[in-house]
Amino acid sequence: MTGRDDDEGHGQQRRPSGVDRRTVLQWGGIAGLASTAALPATSFAQRPMPEMAGKGYPVIEVAPLAEIAVGSEIAFHYPDDDSPALLLRLDRPAEGGIGPGESIVAYSVLCTHKGCPVTFKKSHNMLLCGCHWSSFDPAKAGRMVIGQASEPLPQIALDVSGGVVRAVGVAGLIYGRHTNIR
Ligand code: FES
Structure with a gap:
């Protein structure tokens, strides 16, 4: 399922009322940053x-x-x-x-x-x-x-x-x- 499917509201996943598309995208970005920050150092390419x-x-x-x-x-x-x-x-x-x-x-x-x-x-x-x-x-x-x-x-x-x-x-x-x- 694509983000577009969700956002266009085809009855399968709906946003909470009052939450617009931009806010959803911002949340996604913040969540992505947070999950990246939480990764252990060894998850990144290491230079020997x-x-x-x-x-x-x-x-x-x-x-x-x-x-x-x-x-x-x-x-x-x-x-x-x-x-x-x-x-x-x-x-x-x-x-x-x-x-x-x-x-x-x-x-x-x-x-x-x-x-x-x-x-x-x-x-x-x-x-x-x-x-x-x-x-x-x-x-x-x-x-x-x-x-x-x-x-x-x-x-x-x-x-x-x-x-x-x-x-x-x-x-x-x-x-x-x-x-x-x-
Ligand atoms: S962030 Fe562009 S030159 Fe450093």
Whole structure:
């Protein structure tokens, strides 16, 4: 049965009185969002972090681990000077996170919709794009929560060596590129 069948009222399923077609569609949208939000993280495509390193990516030092406090934001570039990125230490564990509580992550800040820079909104624990308001969750591998983008933010693979956090790879294609390594 189609939504049109329902809405046209052929006597099989009727809306409650006073509820118009637009409201029914809005309810459907909200229910869809709610059910998506309730899905466990493993329901989404996962990008295998350990496989990123050692595939032609440079290794660069970002910051000493001891200097990265909860709430820190450290801007850097990776894998080259044309690719701005942001390291975050969240107040919670994160997929692909390293360090204390697996709370340190990093992402390309070029929105996967049209390449505008995203910024970290600490009060919401989200990376937000001001161009068309896509919102990406840094604790969930950069997956989009709402907005126009169709891909997660590319996540920068990190490790710790000699007490220093290093960038060693990228999961996902950086906006505007055919390959991440030029
Ligand atoms: S460029 Fe980020 S949402 Fe459009």
